[in-house]
Amino acid sequence: MSPLKVELRYAPLPLIGILAWHYWLVVNDESGCHRWEVWQTKNAGGSSIGHVHCDLKAPDDGVGGGPSRIAAQWTGEAAKRIAQVLGAIESYPYCETYRYWPGPNSNTFAAWVLRQAGVTERLDLRGLGRNYRRNYRTAKQ
Numbered sequence: 001m002s003p004l005k006v007e008l009r010y011a012p013l014p015l016i017g018i019l020a021w022h023y024w025l026v027v028n029d030e031s032g033c034h035r036w037e038v039w040q041t042k043n044a045g046g047s048s049i050g051h052v053h054c055d056l057k058a059p060d061d062g063v064g065g066g067p068s069r070i071a072a073q074w075t076g077e078a079a080k081r082i083a084q085v086l087g088a089i090e091s092y093p094y095c096e097t098y099r100y101w102p103g104p105n106s107n108t109f110a111a112w113v114l115r116q117a118g119v120t121e122r123l124d125l126r127g128l129g130r131n132y133r134r135n136y137r138t139a140k141q
Contacts (some may be wrong), residue, residue: 017065050095081117103132
């Protein structure tokens with residue numbers, strides 16, 4: 001059994017990659033390697049709940065503006081908490097909503113998961129939408 005590891009990854013967006021990045025999470029555990037993200041199209045592939053997708057793309061694939069990079073990675077208790085949040089993803093308040101700007105988008109999702117897990121990692125300023133409605137518990141769809 002391989003130890004649990006979670007990565008926060010990002011890649012520049014096509015055409016505007018100097019200004020905007022797309023973030024997602026990759027979970028490596030005993031079931032394999034799974035990529036979690038929000039995509040602009042509902043039910044686009046992999047398994048999904050609205051705009052939230054698991055395994056739509058390969059874990060290290062970019063999104064058309066350049067290669068992916070690892071922003072942070074966790075093992076141990078932090079990785080476990082992140083995996084638990086992803087295991088109950090139906091609680092993400094914006095599964096059925098997507099907007100490039102100001103959000104909710106892929107960066108809103110990644111930031112929400114980390115906050116819910118109590119992980120203090122901050123997304124880069126190019127993670128537009130990362131601060132969309134920070135009070136998620138009372139957010140309306």
